[in-house]
Structures are given as structure tokens and as C-alpha cells.
Amino acid sequence: MGQVQNMQTLFERLGDLKSFFVYGQKLIPTLQKIVDFMQATIPLLETVNQSIQESTNKLPKAAVQIDSVTNATEVAVTEILDVVDEATSDCVTIISKLESLRTRLDYQKKSIQRLTEKYPDDPDVKELVANGLNPEVILEDYTSVTALAGKIQAGLMNITISLQVQDITSQQLASANHMMNSIQQKLSSLLYDIDVKDLKETADDAKISVSSDLAFNPEARYDKNHETQAFADLLVAENKTQTSQKEIDELFLKK
Amino acid sequence: MALKFLVVDDSVTMRRIVLNSLKQIGHEAFVEAADGRDALNKLQADDSISFIITDWNMPDLTGLDLVKAVRANPKYETLPILMVTTRGMKEDIVEALQAKVNNYIVKPFTPQVLREKIEQIIATPVA
Numbered sequence: 230m231g232q233v234q235n236m237q238t239l240f241e242r243l244g245d246l247k248s249f250f251v252y253g254q255k256l257i258p259t260l261q262k263i264v265d266f267m268q269a270t271i272p273l274l275e276t277v278n279q280s281i282q283e284s285t286n287k288l289p290k291a292a293v294q295i296d297s298v299t300n301a302t303e304v305a306v307t308e309i310l311d312v313v314d315e316a317t318s319d320c321v322t323i324i325s326k327l328e329s330l331r332t333r334l335d336y337q338k339k340s341i342q343r344l345t346e347k348y349p350d351d352p353d354v355k356e357l358v359a360n361g362l363n364p365e366v367i368l369e370d371y372t373s374v375t376a377l378a379g380k381i382q383a384g385l386m387n388i389t390i391s392l393q394v395q396d397i398t399s400q401q402l403a404s405a406n407h408m409m410n411s412i413q414q415k416l417s418s419l420l421y422d423i424d425v426k427d428l429k430e431t432a433d434d435a436k437i438s439v440s441s442d443l444a445f446n447p448e449a450r451y452d453k454n455h456e457t458q459a460f461a462d463l464l465v466a467e468n469k470t471q472t473s474q475k476e477i478d479e480l481f482l483k484k
Numbered sequence: 485m486a487l488k489f490l491v492v493d494d495s496v497t498m499r500r501i502v503l504n505s506l507k508q509i510g511h512e513a514f515v516e517a518a519d520g521r522d523a524l525n526k527l528q529a530d531d532s533i534s535f536i537i538t539d540w541n542m543p544d545l546t547g548l549d550l551v552k553a554v555r556a557n558p559k560y561e562t563l564p565i566l567m568v569t570t571r572g573m574k575e576d577i578v579e580a581l582q583a584k585v586n587n588y589i590v591k592p593f594t595p596q597v598l599r600e601k602i603e604q605i606i607a608t609p610v611a
Contacts (some may be wrong), residue, residue: 306497307496310500317504449594
């Protein structure tokens, strides 16, 4: 009796096995399709890998180029400042000489006045004053030249102010470099997932060099509308009162 | 009494612009420092420094750390400090004020603004 039962169980198991093989046969085409698909994706993955590697390798070059742009603009700005300093110094000399000219002009004016008073009817004196020594005409020229010198001086100062853009853009470029470094690290870890050997190549041969002594503000903006300064002035003024100190303390706690 | 300024900025361009602006508004005595650490050394070596103008973002020791280090020394408790920086966020300004800077300028600035802030600081009685 027991043997009959065992045989029955055996046939049942064989039936299960047969069903499994029948199912397996049906599954084979699907598995084949998966294998075919995977084989087809290998070149694609290789292309992706190559593309990532190429991008990763280009990043250090871009970082170096950004650094060289920063250095070049700093050199250029220094050269401009040299010229501006020299021109400003010349302007100061011109203004100083004009001041001394003014003193002499005042003296000349008095002398001419005395001369015309002394010789009111002398035609030579009249001609001299009319053609070459008219103090009013000279004074007019003096005033316009002085105004022009002042205008040039103000313009030179405006150039100096605008050159602050170099510091601000260098901070923006440093920020871009920092971002590129982060991207390269991400790409490197992606390469690691695809092929460990590629990671080694990237890490050893193509590491971005971000200058470690470069401190920057990623939010640096060249904004001449002075609204931010007005806002800073408000906070500084508020800081001096007890009520606003409370507000500032609250803000400080939120950080 | 004539002021002697310690101008702290890692940018050579900015130091030069600050110095030019100071000259334009009639100041003549300056010491330059390229970062906070350099500034602290120069401050300790020169007792005649009477005013600090500092940037914020600098390597090694930032402007904010410099302010904290200076204020931690009772000798420099009332030394005027003016922060000149690109950082214009409210939190930044508040943090600088908490660290006890006397006033705050956001770049780009004009010599007129610089003069105004220096005069305000000098005119404010020491608490």
C-alpha cells in the first residue's frame, strides 16, 4: 500500500517536472530575446561609457582654461589700473597747475584794470585788452578747462569702480570651477560602476585642479543699483536699536 | 588724528581699488594683507593701525573669522572694522553684525560710500 502511494507521489512530481519543462520551452524565446537585447545594449553601454569618459577628461582642461581666464583678466585689470593711476596723477597735476594759473589770472586782471584806469584813452592799451589780454575770455577758457579736467578725473574714478567687476567675476568663475569639480566626481563614480579601470585612469590622469587657496562667494553679483547696499544700511541702522536687535537675534537663530 | 588703515583682501585688484578710493578721499596711511591670517600678523606687529577694512571670502582665515579673532582680543575691542564684500544676503549681514563689524559695504562700491561709512564709524561714540 505504501509503495503504491510512493509511486503516485513520484508520478505527480514527474508531472510537475514535465510541466516545468513545457513552461521552460515556452520561456526560451523570451529568454533569447532578453539575451539578444543585452547583447545589443553592450555597444550602447560602451558608447555611453566612452562619452562619459570623454566628458570627464575634457573637464580638467575647461577648469584650467577658466583659471587662465581669471589670471588673464587680473593682469589686464592691473594694467588698466596702472594707466588709470597715471592719468589720475596727470589730472591732479593739471588741476593744481590750473589753480596756480587762476592766481596769476587774478593778478593779471587787477594789472589790466590798473593799466586801463591809468591810460583810459590809449589806443594801444585798448587794442591789447580787446585782442589778447581780455581777462574775461581767459577766465572763461580757464573755467571750461577746469571743468573738463574734473570730468576726466571723475571718469577715471568710474573706471576704477567698474573694475571691481574683475573680483566679482573671478568669484563667479571659481564657483563654476567648483561645480565642474563636483560634476567630474559624479561622472567618475558613474565610470566606476561601469568599469573600475576607467575610474583609475580618470582619478590619476584627469583630476580637476581647483586652486585650494581660492575663496569665493558663489552668489557674487555685479550689481550697481545699490539696492543691496541700501538694505545693508538698513540692517546696520536697525542693529543699533534694541527692538531690531531682537529681530536680528531671531534671524540669527533661524540660520 | 590721521587714520592708518589695514586693507585686507585676497584680490590684488580689490586692494588697489580700496587704496585708490582711500587716497581719493584724503587718507594716506595703509597696510595691506592678502588674507585674515596675514592681517592678524600685521595687526599684532603694528600698534599704529587704527582701522580695518576687510573682505569676507578669503583663503586660510576668512574676513568673518578675522573679525571674531580681533574682537576676541580686549585690546582691539573698539578697533573700527568695516566689512567690504560681495555677500549681500540678509543672513550674511546679520552674521557680520553679530561678529561686531562696525559697518558693512556691498561690492561694487564708490569712494563716496566708503567715505560715508568711515565717517559714520568715526563719528559713532564707542560704547
